[in-house]
Structure formats: structure tokens, C-alpha cells
Amino acid sequence: MKTRVGKILAIVVVFVAGPLAMSLARAAADNPTNSSAPEDEAAIKQVVAGFSEGWNNHDAHAMCASLADDVQWVSWRGEVSHSRKQVEDDHATLFAGLYKNSRRTDTVKAIRYLTPELASVDDFWSMTGAKMRDGTDWPYRAGYVNFLMAKRGGRWVIIVSHTADFNAKAPDPAR
Missing domain, CATH: 1.20.5 (Single alpha-helices involved in coiled-coils or other helix-helix interfaces)
Structure with a gap:
């Protein structure tokens, strides 16, 4: 039995x-944990809003205020930066030239909490008023950026950023 x-x-x-x-x-x-405290969601959205506000004021320092010192930043062109200072310097140059009349709008589409202190943030962006490298107008651009944000010292910061531009053109194969 x-x-x-x-x-x-x-x-x-x-x-x-x-x-x-x-x-x-x-x-x-x-x-994974797809919910966190409401104040975390608000703080993450504020990071994106501050980034956008800095952009629209053409203030690279303000735009980069919520980037980690050791951020990994991949631009829509595939250029990689490894520090907040490098991203800030690159954007200061862009704001003095190609992006000096640009206006950007960001909309957070999704926040996925990988842990209570790590979040993947999908952001749709659009831009008007930019110039192409040849100086011609680039009247409208749009794309997606994925920010990986970490809560450090009680504050959300961007530690990785990968940007896609829906209007990007492939590089000239002859080059």
C-alpha cells in the first residue's frame, strides 16, 4: 500500500x-515588477520632461542634469558616448548649430520596472526646426528612445540611452 x-x-x-x-x-x-510606487513613475516622467525642457531651451547642461556621470549614450547615428560630460559637450555644439532652432516633444509610452531601482523607459520623441549636416532644413523628425534608468541615492538617473530616428537615412555606401 x-x-x-x-x-x-x-x-x-x-x-x-x-x-x-x-x-x-x-x-x-x-x-518583472511592472508597478512601482506612484512617486517613482512621476519622478521618471519628470526626468524625461527635464531632458526635453533642457533641449527646448538649447541648454545642454540642463538637458544632461539627469544623466549618470558614466552614462552610455548611443545616438541615432550610432555614435557612442561614455560620459555625461561628453554628451553635454556634443549637444552644446549641436545647439549652437544644427539644433539651434529645434523644438522637441517627448512622450513616455511605457515604464517597465526590472527591479524597484531599475527601469526601462520607452519614449516617443518628435522634433521640428532642425537642420541637416548640409545646412538644409529638416522640418520634422520622429523616433523612439529607450532609457535605462537607475535609482541612485533616491534619485532616478539615465544610465543608458539608445535612440532611433524613424527618418534616418542609411549612410552613403561610397564613403
Whole structure:
């Protein structure tokens, strides 16, 4: 009798408890913490708003205020910067030239909390008033940026930024 109960128990574990545990583990892995305190969501959106405000004032220092010192920044052209200072210097040059009349609008589309202190932020952006490198008008641009933000010292900062420009053109293959 003991072996029969043991076999039944083993079957229950294999066919019921095992798959249940696997599906719960899979659900947890597929769905990281997607909710955090409301003040975190507001703070993250404020980081994006401050970035946009700095851009629209053509103030590279203000635009970069919420970037980590060791940010990894990948521009829409695929250029990589590894510090807030480098991003700030590059944008100061752009604001003095190609982007001096630009206006940018940012809309946070999604925030996914990977941990309570790490969030992936999807942001749709559009821009008017920019110039192309050849000096011609670039009347409208739009794209997506993914910010990876970390809560450091109680403050959300951008630690990684990857930007896509929907209007970007492929480089000339002859170059």
C-alpha cells in the first residue's frame, strides 16, 4: 500500500505541481515588477520632461542634469558616448548649430520596472526646426528612445540611452 501511495504522490507532483511551479516561474520571469510606487513613475516622467525642457531651451547642461556621470549614450547615428560630460559637450555644439532652432516633444509610452531601482523607459520623441549636416532644413523628425534608468541615492538617473530616428537615412555606401 505504501508504494502505491508513493507512486500516486509522485505522479501528482510530476503532472500537477511541477507544471504549476514551472508556469508560475515563467510568468514571474516574463513579467518583472511592472508597478512601482506612484512617486517613482512621476519622478521618471519628470526626468524625461527635464531632458526635453533642457533641449527646448538649447541648454545642454540642463538637458544632461539627469544623466549618470558614466552614462552610455548611443545616438541615432550610432555614435557612442561614455560620459555625461561628453554628451553635454556634443549637444552644446549641436545647439549652437544644427539644433539651434529645434523644438522637441517627448512622450513616455511605457515604464517597465526590472527591479524597484531599475527601469526601462520607452519614449516617443518628435522634433521640428532642425537642420541637416548640409545646412538644409529638416522640418520634422520622429523616433523612439529607450532609457535605462537607475535609482541612485533616491534619485532616478539615465544610465543608458539608445535612440532611433524613424527618418534616418542609411549612410552613403561610397564613403
